Amino acid sequence: MNASIVVFKRxxxxxxxxxxxxxxxGIFLSLSGVFTFIFGGFYEREQxxxxxxxxxxxxxxxxxxxxxxxxxxxxxxxxxTIELLMxxxxxxxxxxxxxxxxxxxxxxxxxxxxMPLWLTVNYLGSPDNGLILASYIGSWLMAxxxxxxxxxxxxxxxxxxxxxxxxxxxxxxxxxxGTDVITALLQGSLPNWALDTVASLSFLTHFQxxxxxxxxxxxxxxxVAMIMICLFANYVIILKKKxx
Amino acid sequence: MISVNQLCxxxxxHVVVDDLSFSVNPGDIVGFLGPNGAGKSTTMKMITGFLPAxxxxxxxxxQEVTTESxxxxxxxxxxxxxxxxxxxxxxxxxxxxxxxxxxxxKSKRSQAxxxxxxxxxxxxxxxxxxxxxxxxFKRRVGIAQALxxxxxxxxLDEPTDGLDPNQKKQVRELIANLAKEKIxxxxxxxxxxxxxxxxxxxxxxQGKKRFDDTPTALQALSRYHNAISLTLSYMADISGLLExxxxxxxxxxxxHNRITVFSxxxxxxxxxxxxxxxxxxxxxxxxxxxxxxxxxVFTELTSAPKEATA
Numbered sequence: 001m002n003a004s005i006v007v008f009k010r011x012x013x014x015x016x017x018x019x020x021x022x023x024x025x026g027i028f029l030s031l032s033g034v035f036t037f038i039f040g041g042f043y044e045r046e047q048x049x050x051x052x053x054x055x056x057x058x059x060x061x062x063x064x065x066x067x068x069x070x071x072x073x074x075x076x077x078x079x080x081t082i083e084l085l086m087x088x089x090x091x092x093x094x095x096x097x098x099x100x101x102x103x104x105x106x107x108x109x110x111x112x113x114x115m116p117l118w119l120t121v122n123y124l125g126s127p128d129n130g131l132i133l134a135s136y137i138g139s140w141l142m143a144x145x146x147x148x149x150x151x152x153x154x155x156x157x158x159x160x161x162x163x164x165x166x167x168x169x170x171x172x173x174x175x176x177x178g179t180d181v182i183t184a185l186l187q188g189s190l191p192n193w194a195l196d197t198v199a200s201l202s203f204l205t206h207f208q209x210x211x212x213x214x215x216x217x218x219x220x221x222x223x224v225a226m227i228m229i230c231l232f233a234n235y236v237i238i239l240k241k242k243x244x
Numbered sequence: 245m246i247s248v249n250q251l252c253x254x255x256x257x258h259v260v261v262d263d264l265s266f267s268v269n270p271g272d273i274v275g276f277l278g279p280n281g282a283g284k285s286t287t288m289k290m291i292t293g294f295l296p297a298x299x300x301x302x303x304x305x306x307q308e309v310t311t312e313s314x315x316x317x318x319x320x321x322x323x324x325x326x327x328x329x330x331x332x333x334x335x336x337x338x339x340x341x342x343x344x345x346x347x348x349x350k351s352k353r354s355q356a357x358x359x360x361x362x363x364x365x366x367x368x369x370x371x372x373x374x375x376x377x378x379x380x381f382k383r384r385v386g387i388a389q390a391l392x393x394x395x396x397x398x399x400l401d402e403p404t405d406g407l408d409p410n411q412k413k414q415v416r417e418l419i420a421n422l423a424k425e426k427i428x429x430x431x432x433x434x435x436x437x438x439x440x441x442x443x444x445x446x447x448x449x450q451g452k453k454r455f456d457d458t459p460t461a462l463q464a465l466s467r468y469h470n471a472i473s474l475t476l477s478y479m480a481d482i483s484g485l486l487e488x489x490x491x492x493x494x495x496x497x498x499x500h501n502r503i504t505v506f507s508x509x510x511x512x513x514x515x516x517x518x519x520x521x522x523x524x525x526x527x528x529x530x531x532x533x534x535x536x537x538x539x540x541v542f543t544e545l546t547s548a549p550k551e552a553t554a
Contacts, residue, residue, distance in 0.1 A: 006344045010330070018332045080328035084389070087292040087324070088345040089317045242295060 003090040007098025011072075015106050024068060028110045031060055036117065049127050053117055054135045054211045058175050058204050061146045066167035068103050069150025070160045073238070077158035086242075096234055100148060100227075107143040111136060131212075138210030141223035142203050146171050148230030155237040171203075178202025245269050246291060246397065246427060251300035253286050253451075260286045262451035264300075268427050268444075270396075273419065275438035275445045275459065276431040279546050283451040284431040285325050288401050291429075292322045304397065318347070321395035323403055327386030331375035335366055335385055338374060339392060346393040360388040363418060379406040387415065397427045404437065416441045435538035439463070449546035463536030465545075467492075469510040471534045472517050476501045477527040484524060488516045504534075 015021040032053060036042050040052025076082035085095060121127045150167040157163050176182050177198050186195055199205065206219045246268040253261040261283040268274055278284045289295040291302055293313040302309040304316040329338055339360065343353045361367060364384040369377055374385060383406055390398060403419070404412045419428055419441050432438065438445050439459045447455040447462075455462060463469055476482075478501070485505055486494055490513045495504040507513040514533055521528055 002347075003345070006341065009344075010333075010341045013337070014330065014332050079331065080324060080326055081330055083289070083294050083324040084322075084328050087294050087317055087320070087322045088342070089314050089347065090345055091314060 003094040004098040004101070007085075007090065007095050008102045011099050011102030012105060015068075015102065020068070020071070021106055021109075024064065024106065025110050025113060028060065028064055029113060031064075032056065032114060032117075035060070047125075050117060050121055050132050050135060051211065053114070054139060054207075057139045058142065058207060061143050062168060062171050062175060065107070065143060065146035066150050066153075066164045066171065068106060069147050069167060070154055070163040072099050072103060072151050073154040073234075074158050074160045074163045078160075092235055092238055096151070096231055096238075100144075100151060100231060103147055103151075104140075104144050107147065108140055111140055111143075135211040138207050138219070138223075141210075141220070141227075142207045145174075145203060145223050145226040145230070148227045148234070149174070152230050152234045152237060155234050155241065174201060175204050176202070178205035245305060246429075247303050248287075248291070249301045249303075251287065251290065251302060252298045253283070253290060253295065254298045260451050261290070261297075264448065264451065264453055266446060266453060266456055268429065270425045270427055272444050273428045273442045274430070275442035276429055276448070277433075277435070277438060277445060277542065278431075278448040280433075282449050282546070284448060285401055287448070288322075288399050288429070288431060289324075292320055292399055293317050294324075318393075319395060320397045320399055321390035321393065322398075323386045323390045323400040325401040327383045329374045329382065329385055329389070332373060334371050334373055335377070336370045338385065339388060342389040342392055348393055356392055356394070360392050363391060364388045365414070380408060380411050383407055384411070384415075387418070395426075398422065398429070400428070400430045402432060403430055404432065404434065412437075435542060439538070447542065447545050454545045462538060462541060464510050465541045466534075466536030466538070467506055468504070468534040468540065469536035470507045470512050470514075472505045472507075472514060473530075473532050473534060474503045474505070474521075474526075474528050475530040476503065477529050480526050481524075482526070485517070485520060488513065488520055490516060510536075 035056035036050075036053040040055060042052050045052065073082070076085060086092070118132060121132075122129070146167075149171055150163070153166040153170065154160075154163040156166070179202075183195065183199055186198065190198070200222075206222045209216060210219050248267065249265050251261055251264040252259070260281075264283070264287060276284050276288070286295065290297050291304070291309065293309050293316060296310060305319055307316050309316050330341075333341070336357075339357050340353070343356055348356050361370065364387050366381070366384060366388060369381050374382065377385065383403070387400065387403060390400065398419075400419075404415050407415060416437065419430065422428060430437075430442070442459055445455065445457065445459050445462050446453065455465075479498075482494070482496070482503060485491060485503075490508050490511055491505055492508040493506040495506070497503075505513065505517055512533075518531070520526075521531075
């Protein structure tokens with residue numbers, strides 16, 4: 001565990017010693033403001049909740065998380081530091097955990113910095129704060145799922161742009177599977193159980209359920225399992241890439 | 245001690261390391277030589293546990309590199325090819341990170357960092373970002389991180405590449421001054437470096453071992469070993485030189501009036517040749533005994549067909 005902390009600290013520091021984290025946080029905050037107040041009609045709805053804020057999160061993450069995750073392995077490959085890192089007495093799993101937690105915490109910091117919105121809502125009315133907390137947790141878990149997917153893609157290439165595009169495309173699929181468009185498209189060509197499986201892989205539906213205030217076990221399990229599966233896949237990709 | 249047994253590495257169809265075996269003992273400073281693409285770096289990557297071998301085995305201090313990877317990595321200090329380092333960190337932050345990852349206890353950490361900083365003279369750039377450093381400083385940062393935990397085994401892939409002559413000298417002295425009971429393996433293109441710092445030379449080409457002995461033995465392979473070079477002030481009759489016992493051949497460079505007298509099987513012919521010069525009153529301006537030309541031996545060993553040296 002100690003080794004994960006060492007990697008975690010280095011990664012977290014490196015986000016903040018380059019403009020990456022600051023730009024990311026800046027863009028995240030301004031975009032979520034734009035979505036909440038302009039597209040989401042925060043005031044016009046005259047309801048004391050943060051639904052217009054959380055509703056756009058899957059779409060925000062779709063483009064912003066790959067921007068964070070693309071460098072995680074690609075840069076190590078490109079600069080050759082992967083060779084340095086992986087000849088230190090650290091296990092590959094410890095390294096992956098450390099890297100994941102550092103980036104996930106950056107995303108967590110972003111979410112924390114949206115606090116003023118929560119304060120505003122509380123000032124204007126009396127929202128269901130339990131629901132808001134559930135939504136925050138759901139959002140962070142979803143961000144973690146996007147992130148672990150992105151890390152996998154980043155491990156496959158030394159090119160950050162390729163990693164970014166791959167992640168956006170695959171994340172997009174994971175959002176889409178829950179929408180009516182896809183369900184309608186696949187209706188008839190797939191048996192019902194397969195259709196249900198595809199639909200249940202959607203980040204969107206799981207997140208929306210959490211944003212409605214119900215932290216159901218299956219939603220939590222879905223995101224946690226998603227993260228663990230991706231991190232394991234990440235491990236396999238790193239090993240395969242080394243052997244080739 | 246390191247023991248490499250019948251090591252093979254293939255990338256797809258391409259054989260990079262082919263049935264390589266050698267062992268290295270404490271006190272050995274091994275110069276690992278070979279043309280580009282000979283498999284030097286790949287072999288080093290396998291010893292350090294970065295790449296898995298296709299077949300064969302490597303043990304470090306009695307432990308298998310594949311199964312006891314974390315343990316063997318603890319014993320090794322490694323400078324990868326090109327001295328990679330995290331560009332956005334300062335030299336100091338980077339060394340702290342390596343010290344932490346190398347499990348140096350907190351109480352000894354600052355001492356260890358101070359030691360390497362003075363060993364490779366990094367005082368002036370300690371708080372600079374690594375990507376702003378010159379190539380020479382980057383290389384020294386790489387050497388510093390490899391030395392920080394005072395490893396028993398030091399593996400340096402081209403440690404002097406990109407350094408100026410003064411820095412090269414400094415790095416060579418540093419390697420020579422390491423404790424005598426350590427194992428050092430350096431790969432290099434610079435043949436003089438091997439005679440300057442190493443007490444053993446291993447040459448590989450096309451993934452196979454071509455030579456493994458002392459640098460002196462390597463020089464002895466040269467037909468220039470113990471040959472005598474003469475410069476004459478004007479042309480004189482030198483045909484008699486060939487008659488001397490132990491002289492194998494003569495080479496004459498008329499443009500510079502330079503003559504090289506090759507000895508048979510590298511034996512010393514200085515006495516005989518100087519007697520001849522005295523007797524015949526040859527107009528000799530300079531005379532020198534050659535040690536052997538490494539570049540020539542290197543070319544010969546590495547371009548020889550596989551069968552000839554197998």
